[in-house]
Amino acid sequence: MVSPFILVNLKTYKEGMGSNAHRIAAAAETVARESGAVIGIAPAFTELHPMSHHYAIPVFAQHIDAITPGAHTGHILPEAVRSAGARGTLINHSERRLTLADIGACVEAARRLHLESVVCTNNDATSAAAAALKPDYVAIEPPELIGSGVSVSKADPGIIERSVNAVRAVNPDVKVLTGAGIQSGECVRIAVDLGTCGVLLASSVVKAENPEAVLRDLVSLI
Ligand SMILES: O=C[C@H](O)COP(=O)(O)O
Secondary structure: OOOOEEEEOOOOOHHHHOHHHHHHHHHHHHHHHHOOOEEEEEEOOOHHHEEEEEOOOOOEEEOOOOOOOOOOOOOHHHHHHHHHHHHHHEEOOOOOOOOHHHHHHHHHHHHHHHOOEEEEEOOOHHHHHEEEEHOEEEOOHHHOOOOOOOOHHHOHHHHHHHHHHHHHHHHHOOEEEEEEOOOOHHHHHHHHHHHOOEEEHHHHHHOOOHHHHHHHHHHHHO
């Protein structure tokens, strides 16, 4: 099996800020090196540069705005994310929804700046729509399972399968991730067996007493 991509979103959890972000990034770097898995993190914007500077793991922004340099206030400029060392960016996370037009513009901006794009979706119809925009990844996450501790892999494998099929029918070059409640190697294994290339997750790692132990479990069945 090709090593899966495990992307850990630190969100705005206090357990994912400052020294905690360093602890998670260091654990991700260690487990990635030992296992051969690709483990990335999506920290707060203010942590993008420290994380990309200190660790040899892919660092993703949690969001970008579809703007170009100029007179905007309080926006996330894609160029700034790039120069902070980000490898890629989430777009349209369930907790940061965008219009379809904005999603398209963000994917375009990411492509122009050589940032990998991960467009989050909530069902197979939106997965198909996202795939038509040609991002690098579509990440299917049923919103009701996000942060629930109930794994999409076990509670709703059908949505993963339908999204993989929907994305493949539109553009087979677009890779699929899945997320919501992912917490173990078994969850990752099921997701990969259903045709995804990895997982997007947060709370099980970020809020863990020992993030390194959870990361080791996540890659244990690959
Ligand atoms: O970005 C990550 C997802 O929203 C999943 O979050 P979760 O692993 O806490 O369910």
